[in-house]
Amino acid sequence: MKLTRPHTVLWDMDGTLIDQTSGIINCYRKVIRSLGQPEPDDQSIRRSLGGPMADTMALFVAKNQLDDACRAFRHYFPEVMYEGLVILPGALELIEYFHGTGTPQAIFTNKHGDTARQVSHHCDFDRFITTCIGNTDTPWAKPDPRLTRHVLSRLNASTKGACLIGDSPTDVATATAAGIPCYTVATGAHSEVELMDAGASAAFDNLLSLKNAFA
Incomplete structure (x- = not known):
């Protein structure tokens, strides 16, 4: 499967970029x-x-x-919080790929906001992604589309050409509610079949495979 490179990328964190x-x-x-x-x-x-x-x-x-x-x-x-933390295969590679193409990126997660930003710094994600929004940073949580619109506004972006990369049915529901595609990876608790059944636009075994789809 080949995917068109998005104009804006919204990242989930747990199960997508990291295993914590x-x-x-x-x-x-x-x-x-x-x-x-x-x-x-x-x-x-x-x-x-x-x-x-x-x-x-x-x-x-x-x-x-x-x-x-x-x-x-x-x-x-x-x-x-750092006990057994793993940066998932392809995470930094795909983040750097989008950064190199000038694609705006943000992390938004239901993890506590301060914790999410500490993890982002620990994993070196914040070298490329400066916007990281978590739970308690706003009145909303995934899958509320108001949260997605808020994160996009922080990037001066719209839903046009945006996508969400995640690992769970919650991420799929978040993207669906906002009217954007959700490209998923089976690196969390859900299989590719389960993610497609939940309504994902595409599902991959990991982020390296997803990166190849954008090549």
């Missing part, structure tokens, strides 16, 4: 266990990721524990 699930899962398990709830298996947590942290946490703790659980997660996560 080891630290994320360990933090969820620590918080859930501390509140006396049954400890979920890794795959249950992995499959629940993609939305705001509170949405995932609500699946595993009682309603009256949710605020405390979210505060505990934000407290513990900085201690483990």
